[in-house]
Amino acid sequence: MPFMKGIEPIRRTLKYLQQGRLVLKDNIHIFSINYNTSGRTHSGIRGFIFWHLAQVQFKNPEVQVITFKNMTPSPFIQCYYENGKKMLIDVDDKDKDEIMDHLVKVVGKSKELLAREAELREKKDNPANFGYGCDKSCMCTVPGQVPCPQVVPLPNHYRGKFKWYQNNV
Structure with missing residues (x-):
């Protein structure tokens, strides 16, 4: 150097x-x-x-x-x-x-x-920020994102335990 x-x-x-x-x-x-x-x-x-x-x-x-x-x-x-x-x-x-x-x-x-x-x-009003104290509380409220797994269950092919550990699904 x-x-x-x-x-x-x-x-x-x-x-x-x-x-x-x-x-x-x-x-x-x-x-x-x-x-x-x-x-x-x-x-x-x-x-x-x-x-x-x-x-x-x-x-x-x-x-x-x-x-x-x-x-x-x-x-x-x-x-x-x-x-x-x-x-x-x-x-x-x-x-x-x-x-x-x-x-x-x-x-x-x-x-x-x-x-x-x-x-x-820090610009806390950035639209990319989400969480506590920001405009959006969760990323799922942004259009085009996957909905919350709490509200709508994820498809099985999105979940690793079905993709890699289940052979006969």
Whole structure:
């Protein structure tokens, strides 16, 4: 498997990408990171990019993520909103976990909002759903399906015990 080569190949697995905690708010369109490739104060943001940037991109496919290297004396993250406003987040001398916690708190969606969106995504009004809490209680109420064996007995050739275990029927 060629994707399991290189440093820390765990970062390229689907399970790892799905475990990302940062889901950006809907009105953020661009997420830019400015840092240097050397320097002690930039080590936290380099760790964030190494470990968490792929998760952020995976969880936010509609957001443009940009990294600018070696263009600034101090590291920062800038978020651009759809109404033209910008938010500047200073990440100078913070480690990767502090940066992630701060971003989740400031520009991330809350856990309650994520739970509500997941519930709405389930689409309980799908006509293919049946059972308790749905429009149809049983599959036999759908036109073209076999009626319930409770109401109308199944023909013998539909039943396995007559088909395979009875020789003289």
